[in-house]
Amino acid sequence: MPIITVARVVKQGKKGDRFTILCKDPAFKSDMEAWSTSTGNRLISIDEKEGVFTAVIEKGK
Amino acid sequence: VEAILENTTEADDPDAGGMAVLIFSNDFDKIMAVINMAAATTSMGMPCHLYFTFWGTSFLRKKKMDNKGKLFLQKMFSWMLPKGPKELPISRMNFLGIGPRLMRLLMKQTKQPSMEDLWKILVDSGINVIMCTPTMDIMGIKKDEIIELPNLKFGGAATFINLAAKSKVSFVI
Numbered sequence: 552m553p554i555i556t557v558a559r560v561v562k563q564g565k566k567g568d569r570f571t572i573l574c575k576d577p578a579f580k581s582d583m584e585a586w587s588t589s590t591g592n593r594l595i596s597i598d599e600k601e602g603v604f605t606a607v608i609e610k611g612k
Numbered sequence: 613v614e615a616i617l618e619n620t621t622e623a624d625d626p627d628a629g630g631m632a633v634l635i636f637s638n639d640f641d642k643i644m645a646v647i648n649m650a651a652a653t654t655s656m657g658m659p660c661h662l663y664f665t666f667w668g669t670s671f672l673r674k675k676k677m678d679n680k681g682k683l684f685l686q687k688m689f690s691w692m693l694p695k696g697p698k699e700l701p702i703s704r705m706n707f708l709g710i711g712p713r714l715m716r717l718l719m720k721q722t723k724q725p726s727m728e729d730l731w732k733i734l735v736d737s738g739i740n741v742i743m744c745t746p747t748m749d750i751m752g753i754k755k756d757e758i759i760e761l762p763n764l765k766f767g768g769a770a771t772f773i774n775l776a777a778k779s780k781v782s783f784v785i
Contacts, residue, residue, distance in 0.1 A: 552648065552725065555733060558655035582652075589656045 553579055554586045557608070561592060564610045569595070572606045579604045625778065627740070630659035632779040634772055635668035638694055639703040640712045640727070642785050643671055647730045653781075654737040661779065663772040665744035669751065670694040672743060672758045686752030693751075696759070697727050735761060742767050742775070 553574045561570055580597055583606050587594040591611035598605050631653045633646050646662065653660040664672055673695045679687050694700050702711040719726060742765045743758060758764070776782040
């Protein structure tokens with residue numbers, strides 16, 4: 552599950568840090584949107600190219 | 613005013629606003645679904661409560677039995693029910709116990725995390741596990757027959773209802 556890894560990595564950062572995440576899970580987009588709204592982190596962008604998602608997150612609190 | 617009150621109590625209470633699941637079944641696939649949901653819940657920074665009751669208590673059992681002083685039927689339960697996650701049956705296509713192994717193999721082949729991997733993540737993230745004490749009485753399960761966990765509590769129906777009422781998501785499986 553990608554969001555477990557994402558949550559772990561983002562937790563180690565500071566407020567305002569940006570993370571770029573690449574993922575092949577087809578559910579990644581909707582999961583990331585849900586995850587960022589409920590955790591208070593900002594999803595800057597999410598794009599798909601040939602089945603690979605690239606997401607940029609900014610750590611909230 | 614009501615909304616403000618609700619928010620302040622929620623902010624003060626670390627148990628509130630997450631997920632509470634009553635795990636009744638000991639089927640591998642059903643518990644796997646709960647563990648997946650729980651992993652997502654903790655990743656989203658929400659508290660998670662897993663209440664293991666009746667057949668679900670099999671999941672928390674140690675391999676080692678201590679049948680001293682148990683009633684005959686309690687010994688039967690002890691012998692016949694699964695002892696821990698490795699022995700759980702699957703709800704469909706069990707094929708006399710081969711089904712769960714095939715499912716584990718399939719999960720490995722599709723690079724899914726195993727039940728044990730996810731469970732370890734949950735325990736490390738401080739998930740709340742509640743063992744149903746009435747079930748322990750009926751089945752004669754002793755406290756030292758249950759695996760050691762940092763956040764293991766014992767409780768009855770009211771304990772679960774209290775947690776479920778505080779949580780935003782709650783279901784039975």
